[in-house]
Amino acid sequence: MIAQRALRTLEYYKIIDEVAKYCTSSIGKSHMDKLVPSVDFAVVTKLLEEMDEGLNVLRLRGNVPMGGITDIRPHAKRAQIGGMLSPVELMETASTIRASRILRQFLEDVDASEDVQIPHFLEKKEALPILTALEHEINDCIDENGTVLDSASSTLRSIRQQLRQQISRVREKLDSYTRGANASKMLSDTIITIRNDRYVIPVKSEYRSHYGGIIHDQSSSGQTLFIEPSAVVQLNNDIREFKVKEQEEIDRILIMLTAEVEIVAHDIFLLVNILGEMDVILAKARYGQVEKCTMPSINEHGYIRLVKARHPLISPEDAVTNTIEFGKDITSIVITGPNTGGKTVTLKTVGLCTLMAQSGIPIPVLDGSEVAMFESVFADIGDEQSIEQSLSTFSSHMVNIVDILKRYNDRSLILFDELGAGTDPQEGAALAISILDAVHGTGARVMATTHYPELKAYGYNRPGVVNASVEFDIETLSPTYKLLIGVPGRSNAFEISERLGLPNSIISQAQSYTGTDRGEVNSMIASLEDSRRKAEKEAEETEVQLAEARLVKEDLDKKLAQLELKQEQLEQKAKEKAKKIVDDARREADEVISELRKMQANTHLLVKEHELIDAKKRLEAALPMNPVLKKQKKLNELSKELKSGDEVKVLSFGQKGTLLDKLAKSVWSVQIGMIKMKIDEADLEYTKPEKQKQTVSVNAVRGRDTHVKLELDLRGERYEDAIIRTEKYLDDAILANFPRISIIHGKGTGVLRQAIQQLLKSHSRVKSYRFGEGGEGGHGVTIVELK
CATH class of the missing domain: 2.30.30.30 (SH3 type barrels.)
Structure with a gap:
C-alpha cells in the first residue's frame, strides 16, 4: 500500500478532488474519496481498461445517462430495521432504480452498435440487479414530487373525494359571510384563510360577538380576529376527521412499500455500489477529456516513459511539457542546477503520474507513454521543518530519509528533493552521494534533485545513473523549465552578474578563485548544452519532414485504393454488360425457334429439325x-x-x-x-x-429472313428513317407470309402515325389497318392485315 505521507506530499488528494467534480452523484463522490492507488497489477490493469472504455463511450456517444441517482442505502437500511420510509425516500428509491434501468439499456445499445468494445461495462451491467417491479409499485403510488397519489388505493381515493367535498361545503358557508351585506363593514378583508388547520374569516375586533364561534388568532395590531364561526365548527371537525383517516391510509401504503424495499435491500446495496463504481469510471473519463489526458500502458519492470508530460495541477496553458524516460538501463536520475528552475515540479510530475495511473486515472501525457507498477512510492520533498519536535530542516529531511531507507525495496519509486540540503555543503554533498549509492545499488527507481556541484559528475562514473538539469535562458535571465537528460546543470552566476552590470574586473577576479577544474567542467557542460540544442533542432526538422512524408504516403495510398476500386467497378460493369448482351441474343434466338415450332404446329406442315437447328446456328453466329x-x-x-x-x-x-x-x-x-x-x-x-438458303416447304418461312418479328417498333425514330424502316418491314413481312403485323409508332403529336397510315393506305399488299384495342396498345399501335 502506498504511504499516506507520499500521497500528501505529492498532492494526490488534490487530484482526487479535481476528478470528483465530474461525478454526477453523491455515491460517485463517496467512492472517489476512498480511492487510493492499488499495488495489484491485475487490479490496476482493470481500472485503466475500464477508464479507457469510458473514454471511448464518451467519444462516440457524447454522454452517458447517469441522472436521477441517489444514495438510497440509508433508506434500505432503515427499511431493514423496521422504520417507515417517507414518500420522498421511496420516490428517490424508484428514481435510482429507473436510472439503473436506463443505464442498462444504454449499455445494451452501445454493445449492439459494435462501434466500441466495452466488456468491463457489460460485466457491470449484468451484475446490476433488476428491480423494475419495485420501481413500478412505487411509481403507481407516489409521484415525482413525493406526493402519495389518489390511485395508490381505492380507500385513499374515496377518503380524499369526501374530504374535498367537505372542504367545498365549508368554503361555501364561509363565502356566504364574505359576500354578506355587512361583510365590508365587519370584516377586515373578504377572504377565507386557515389558522390552526381550520378555515376562518378575518373579523374586526369590535364585531367579534356578531359571528360567535372560536377565535384562533389575531393580527399583530389586535384590530383583526381570525374567527371560526359556530356554523362551520362541525364542518371543520369533519374535515379534521377525514384528514386523520387520510393520513392513516397513507401510512398503511408507505408501510406496505417499505416492506417491499426491505425484501430487496441487499440488491439495493449492490445496485448502489455498482452505480457508484460506474460514476467514478465516467468521472475519470470526463476528467481525461477535459484535461487532455491519455491512458498509459503499464508494466511490472520499473520502466517509465512519459511523453510530453506536464504537472496535472498546472493548467495546460502555463505548463511546460517534458519527456522523461528511465527504468531500464538507467534506474536513477540526478537533476542538478539552480533553484526555481523546475526540478521539484519534475519530481512531482513523475510521482503524481505514477499514483494517478495506479488509481486508474488518465495522466497528462501523449500517446505512447508507459508507467511502471510500484509496490511503494516514497517522496522527500519540500521544507518539512517541525517546530513542535524542535527539528531543523535538515533533521526533518533526515528523519524522513531514515524511514524510507528502512522500508524501500527493488520495486519502489523514491523521490528526493534537494538531497543533503540544510547543512554544511561539503558534508551535505557527501551524504547525498552516499544515500544515492545505497538506494541505487538495490535496484529501486530513484529521482533526486540537488544544487551541489559535487554531484554534477555523479552519473559519469556510475552505471545505471544519468545526470540531468533544467534549462536556464541567459538572455531572459529566467528558467525555461525544460528538462535536459544527460546534461548536468551548471552555475550561471558569472553570466547573470555580467548581464546585470557587475564590473568585469570583479567577475574576472571571482573566476580566478573558482579554480581551473570548475571552469573546465562548466565549459564541458556548455558544450553539451550546445550539442543538445543542435540535436533537438535537427530532430524537429526531421520530425516535420517525416510528417510530410507520411501525409504524402497516405494520400498516395488513398488514391491507389480509389483507383483499384474504380478498376474493379469498371471490370464488373463491363462483365455485366457483356453478359446482358449475350443473354439477350440467346433469348431472341430461343424465341425465333419457338415461333417456328408454333407455326409448324399451327399450319400442320412439316419443318425439318435440321432446318430449325441451322436457323439457331445462324442466330448464334450473331452473338457478340x-x-x-x-x-x-x-x-x-x-x-x-x-x-x-x-x-x-x-x-x-x-x-x-x-x-x-x-x-x-x-x-x-x-x-x-x-x-x-x-x-x-x-x-x-x-x-x-449470306449463303443461299433452300426453300422450306412451309409458307410461313418461305422468305429469306425467317426471323422477322410480328411487330415493328418505331418509337424515337426520325420521320425519314421511320418511313424507310416501315417499307422494308412490309416487304419482309410479306415475304414471310405473315397475315397480320403490328406497327408501334406511339401517340406523340400524331405526325408519324399519319405518315405510316398514309403509306399503308397506298400499299398494294395491305388489306386493311386499324388502331390497336385496349390490350394491344390503343392509338399508339396500328394493326395491319396483309393480303
Missing part, C-alpha cells in the same frame, strides 16, 4: 464476339474494295442494301428494298453475303 477479334474482323472487312453487287450496310440508316453503280469517286447508287439511293462510300460497310 471477343472485342479484339471483332475489331480485327471489322478492319479486314473495311479493307476490302467495294464493287457492284456487294451487299453493304448503310450506317446512317442501319439498313442493308446492294451496290448498283459507282456514280462518282466516293458515291454509290444503292438498292435498299424498293428504293434506290445515292450514298457516300464513307457511310457504307461491306457485309459478307
Whole structure:
C-alpha cells in the first residue's frame, strides 16, 4: 500500500478532488474519496481498461445517462430495521432504480452498435440487479414530487373525494359571510384563510360577538380576529376527521412499500455500489477529456516513459511539457542546477503520474507513454521543518530519509528533493552521494534533485545513473523549465552578474578563485548544452519532414485504393454488360425457334429439325464476339474494295442494301428494298453475303429472313428513317407470309402515325389497318392485315 505521507506530499488528494467534480452523484463522490492507488497489477490493469472504455463511450456517444441517482442505502437500511420510509425516500428509491434501468439499456445499445468494445461495462451491467417491479409499485403510488397519489388505493381515493367535498361545503358557508351585506363593514378583508388547520374569516375586533364561534388568532395590531364561526365548527371537525383517516391510509401504503424495499435491500446495496463504481469510471473519463489526458500502458519492470508530460495541477496553458524516460538501463536520475528552475515540479510530475495511473486515472501525457507498477512510492520533498519536535530542516529531511531507507525495496519509486540540503555543503554533498549509492545499488527507481556541484559528475562514473538539469535562458535571465537528460546543470552566476552590470574586473577576479577544474567542467557542460540544442533542432526538422512524408504516403495510398476500386467497378460493369448482351441474343434466338415450332404446329406442315437447328446456328453466329477479334474482323472487312453487287450496310440508316453503280469517286447508287439511293462510300460497310438458303416447304418461312418479328417498333425514330424502316418491314413481312403485323409508332403529336397510315393506305399488299384495342396498345399501335 502506498504511504499516506507520499500521497500528501505529492498532492494526490488534490487530484482526487479535481476528478470528483465530474461525478454526477453523491455515491460517485463517496467512492472517489476512498480511492487510493492499488499495488495489484491485475487490479490496476482493470481500472485503466475500464477508464479507457469510458473514454471511448464518451467519444462516440457524447454522454452517458447517469441522472436521477441517489444514495438510497440509508433508506434500505432503515427499511431493514423496521422504520417507515417517507414518500420522498421511496420516490428517490424508484428514481435510482429507473436510472439503473436506463443505464442498462444504454449499455445494451452501445454493445449492439459494435462501434466500441466495452466488456468491463457489460460485466457491470449484468451484475446490476433488476428491480423494475419495485420501481413500478412505487411509481403507481407516489409521484415525482413525493406526493402519495389518489390511485395508490381505492380507500385513499374515496377518503380524499369526501374530504374535498367537505372542504367545498365549508368554503361555501364561509363565502356566504364574505359576500354578506355587512361583510365590508365587519370584516377586515373578504377572504377565507386557515389558522390552526381550520378555515376562518378575518373579523374586526369590535364585531367579534356578531359571528360567535372560536377565535384562533389575531393580527399583530389586535384590530383583526381570525374567527371560526359556530356554523362551520362541525364542518371543520369533519374535515379534521377525514384528514386523520387520510393520513392513516397513507401510512398503511408507505408501510406496505417499505416492506417491499426491505425484501430487496441487499440488491439495493449492490445496485448502489455498482452505480457508484460506474460514476467514478465516467468521472475519470470526463476528467481525461477535459484535461487532455491519455491512458498509459503499464508494466511490472520499473520502466517509465512519459511523453510530453506536464504537472496535472498546472493548467495546460502555463505548463511546460517534458519527456522523461528511465527504468531500464538507467534506474536513477540526478537533476542538478539552480533553484526555481523546475526540478521539484519534475519530481512531482513523475510521482503524481505514477499514483494517478495506479488509481486508474488518465495522466497528462501523449500517446505512447508507459508507467511502471510500484509496490511503494516514497517522496522527500519540500521544507518539512517541525517546530513542535524542535527539528531543523535538515533533521526533518533526515528523519524522513531514515524511514524510507528502512522500508524501500527493488520495486519502489523514491523521490528526493534537494538531497543533503540544510547543512554544511561539503558534508551535505557527501551524504547525498552516499544515500544515492545505497538506494541505487538495490535496484529501486530513484529521482533526486540537488544544487551541489559535487554531484554534477555523479552519473559519469556510475552505471545505471544519468545526470540531468533544467534549462536556464541567459538572455531572459529566467528558467525555461525544460528538462535536459544527460546534461548536468551548471552555475550561471558569472553570466547573470555580467548581464546585470557587475564590473568585469570583479567577475574576472571571482573566476580566478573558482579554480581551473570548475571552469573546465562548466565549459564541458556548455558544450553539451550546445550539442543538445543542435540535436533537438535537427530532430524537429526531421520530425516535420517525416510528417510530410507520411501525409504524402497516405494520400498516395488513398488514391491507389480509389483507383483499384474504380478498376474493379469498371471490370464488373463491363462483365455485366457483356453478359446482358449475350443473354439477350440467346433469348431472341430461343424465341425465333419457338415461333417456328408454333407455326409448324399451327399450319400442320412439316419443318425439318435440321432446318430449325441451322436457323439457331445462324442466330448464334450473331452473338457478340471477343472485342479484339471483332475489331480485327471489322478492319479486314473495311479493307476490302467495294464493287457492284456487294451487299453493304448503310450506317446512317442501319439498313442493308446492294451496290448498283459507282456514280462518282466516293458515291454509290444503292438498292435498299424498293428504293434506290445515292450514298457516300464513307457511310457504307461491306457485309459478307449470306449463303443461299433452300426453300422450306412451309409458307410461313418461305422468305429469306425467317426471323422477322410480328411487330415493328418505331418509337424515337426520325420521320425519314421511320418511313424507310416501315417499307422494308412490309416487304419482309410479306415475304414471310405473315397475315397480320403490328406497327408501334406511339401517340406523340400524331405526325408519324399519319405518315405510316398514309403509306399503308397506298400499299398494294395491305388489306386493311386499324388502331390497336385496349390490350394491344390503343392509338399508339396500328394493326395491319396483309393480303
